[in-house]
Amino acid sequence: xxxxxxxxxxMRRQGIxxxxxxxxxxxxxxxxxxxxxxxxxxxxxxxxxxxxxVIWVNGLECTCCSESFIxxxxxxxxxxxxSMISLDYSHTLMASAGHAAEAALEDTIQKYKGNxxxxxxxxxxxxxxxxxxxxxGKPFVKQLRHVAKDAKAIISWGACASYGCVQxxxxxxxxxxxxxxxxxxxxxxxxxxxxxxAEVMTGVITYMLTFDRLPELxxxxxxxxxxxxxxxxxxxRRPHFDAGQFVEAWDDDNARKGYCLYKMGCKGPTTYxxxxxxxxxxxxxxxxxxxxxxxxxxxxxxxxxGGFYDRVTNLKAFGVEANADKVGMTAAxxxxxSIAVHAAVSALKRAQKKQEKAEG
Amino acid sequence: MTDLTPPHLRSFEASVLxxxxxxxxLETLRKRSSVYVYESPVxxxxxxxxxxxxxxxxxxxxxxxxxxxxxxxxxxxxFVMGYIRFAHFAAGMILTVGFFGRIYWAFMGNSHARQMFIxxxxxxxxxxxxxxxxxxxxxxxxEPKKYVGHNxxxxxxxFFFMTLGITFMMLTGWALYAEGAGQGSLPDTxxxxxxxxxxxxxxxxxxxxxxxxxxxxxxxxHVYAAIREDIMSRxxxxxxxxxxHRTFKDDRPD
Numbered sequence: 295x296x297x298x299x300x301x302x303x304x305m306r307r308q309g310i311x312x313x314x315x316x317x318x319x320x321x322x323x324x325x326x327x328x329x330x331x332x333x334x335x336x337x338x339x340x341x342x343x344x345x346x347x348v349i350w351v352n353g354l355e356c357t358c359c360s361e362s363f364i365x366x367x368x369x370x371x372x373x374x375x376x377s378m379i380s381l382d383y384s385h386t387l388m389a390s391a392g393h394a395a396e397a398a399l400e401d402t403i404q405k406y407k408g409n410x411x412x413x414x415x416x417x418x419x420x421x422x423x424x425x426x427x428x429x430x431g432k433p434f435v436k437q438l439r440h441v442a443k444d445a446k447a448i449i450s451w452g453a454c455a456s457y458g459c460v461q462x463x464x465x466x467x468x469x470x471x472x473x474x475x476x477x478x479x480x481x482x483x484x485x486x487x488x489x490x491x492a493e494v495m496t497g498v499i500t501y502m503l504t505f506d507r508l509p510e511l512x513x514x515x516x517x518x519x520x521x522x523x524x525x526x527x528x529x530x531r532r533p534h535f536d537a538g539q540f541v542e543a544w545d546d547d548n549a550r551k552g553y554c555l556y557k558m559g560c561k562g563p564t565t566y567x568x569x570x571x572x573x574x575x576x577x578x579x580x581x582x583x584x585x586x587x588x589x590x591x592x593x594x595x596x597x598x599x600g601g602f603y604d605r606v607t608n609l610k611a612f613g614v615e616a617n618a619d620k621v622g623m624t625a626a627x628x629x630x631x632s633i634a635v636h637a638a639v640s641a642l643k644r645a646q647k648k649q650e651k652a653e654g
Numbered sequence: 655m656t657d658l659t660p661p662h663l664r665s666f667e668a669s670v671l672x673x674x675x676x677x678x679x680l681e682t683l684r685k686r687s688s689v690y691v692y693e694s695p696v697x698x699x700x701x702x703x704x705x706x707x708x709x710x711x712x713x714x715x716x717x718x719x720x721x722x723x724x725x726x727x728x729x730x731x732x733f734v735m736g737y738i739r740f741a742h743f744a745a746g747m748i749l750t751v752g753f754f755g756r757i758y759w760a761f762m763g764n765s766h767a768r769q770m771f772i773x774x775x776x777x778x779x780x781x782x783x784x785x786x787x788x789x790x791x792x793x794x795x796x797e798p799k800k801y802v803g804h805n806x807x808x809x810x811x812x813f814f815f816m817t818l819g820i821t822f823m824m825l826t827g828w829a830l831y832a833e834g835a836g837q838g839s840l841p842d843t844x845x846x847x848x849x850x851x852x853x854x855x856x857x858x859x860x861x862x863x864x865x866x867x868x869x870x871x872x873x874x875x876h877v878y879a880a881i882r883e884d885i886m887s888r889x890x891x892x893x894x895x896x897x898x899h900r901t902f903k904d905d906r907p908d
Binding site for chain 1: 718719720722729730734735738739791793849850854856857859860863864866874878882886
């Protein structure tokens with residue numbers, strides 16, 4: 295096996311100065327929520343560890359994860375991570391095509407057997423033997439199983455790979471299935487979002503390459519450092535929520551004042567992501583800051599939870615267009631009405647009985 | 655004054671001499687016609703629980719569908735939604751403590767304190783009585799039977815809406831509270847798994863909302879049935895939850 299370069303060597307080869315490298319290490323440390331003491335540790339790991347190759351495969355998806363990934367807030371972070379990971383095989387970013395590309399993939403699998411990280415963008419459809427998504431002339435599910443077999447760990451990029459996203463929305467005609475339900479024998483880290491935030495993606499990869507292990511995961515298998523809190527918990531409009539000041543209509547004065555979007559169906563209170571802290575596009579903004587509620591894109595089955603502007607979840611369980619409040623209020627109304635009728639009949643019966651008694 | 659009272663009723667001198675009782679009254683009075691059913695911890699729990707459920711339902715409704723926006727002062731000094739949520743959480747904690755206290759009393763109290771927690775579904779006679787009581791409510795039988803604790807129909811309602819209903823609301827409620835309390839917190843340690851199981855917090859919110867409506871429906875039926883039974887059945891109902899004594903209105907058998 296050829297001597298594999300260290301991360302640091304790769305970066306230097308890319309023309310990155312030592313000063314920029316140290317900047318990158320401290321940025322990564324703070325992005326991962328680690329203290330300043332970890333900066334030299336990251337630097338040391340980068341200088342001494344051989345780089346870990348990453349294979350990036352694409353199934354049913356829209357490429358928004360790749361688009362997000364190459365727009366990392368800190369341009370250096372993006373460059374570093376892109377040069378660190380082996381892009382021998384990535385539909386969107388690789389230089390080669392056709393047989394050459396497929397051969398390169400096989401090469402990488404053979405060369406780094408059991409040692410590479412598999413990043414999956416999109417998911418495999420299982421209906422019709424997976425024929426709804428063909429990669430290199432074969433169903434994607436076959437490629438996924440093949441590549442996953444010798445992977446050290448798997449990253450599920452985005453809502454597609456993590457939960458299924460729009461192609462898995464009811465009735466899911468192609469039976470698009472999230473990665474963890476197809477590959478069950480490998481450690482899988484979910485990085486949901488449609489797409490995930492670029493810094494979250496680079497942060498997760500850097501953590502795994504630097505520390506050689508998965509970051510701490512929450513109960514749903516997401517990195518706790520980025521998905522540990524809801525958008526709502528860290529939203530800058532939260533004081534308006536606590537005050538009871540809401541946007542009541544899209545064109546009202548409260549919308550101009552920047553009040554809470556809770557009543558406009560903002561999914562911030564039920565969505566775990568880092569949008570309200572890291573934000574998007576080099577920290578420029580995030581949906582709520584631009585006046586639109588969160589649509590909950592990093593949550594399981596977010597396409598099937600009613601409209602993006604519905605406050606109380608639409609009820610799919612009963613298969614009718616009614617929500618919990620409508621059903622509940624109707625039921626309470628029917629019960630209340632029945633009680634009134636029952637009370638009236640009871641009173642009549644009682645009066646009748648009394649009369650009978652008096653007569654008898 | 656001639657003494658009209660039969661000899662065996664002379665002991666009720668006070669009632670007779672104050673002109674308070676007729677001879678028929680005294681006939682009733684000499685029979686022991688009350689059973690001590692609900693001990694004081696059960697009664698206390700009932701009313702604390704009722705108050706907590708009222709606060710929870712009202713504030714819970716307003717958390718899902720908030721009041722119209724109000725501009726009392728700067729958002730920093732205004733805490734309308736905050737206080738509503740505080741009331742909800744405080745009432746939820748009281749409900750939880752109360753329910754655990756109630757379970758404790760099921761072990762320590764009299765046999766009636768246990769009735770709510772167990773349905774005698776293997777008892778054929780119990781099923782017969784459930785339908786008998788149902789027929790009484792459908793005006794198909796002229797009068798109900800006598801029961802010391804809950805009548806079989808009320809027993810079933812108590813079990814499903816209170817024992818199971820409160821348990822469901824406590825589980826989902828604490829799972830929702832765990833979201834705000836944060837990972838690693840005590841509520842998260844105990845109840846965080848539920849969100850992991852359900853997947854999407856929106857579904858959890860919706861289930862909790864359905865629970866609220868089932869509670870509202872139960873309260874409607876419960877209050878109506880309690881008042882109706884107090885007037886029309888053969889035993890006391892409303893006052894029983896104040897004094898603990900079930901009094902019976904007649905001396906006839908079933």
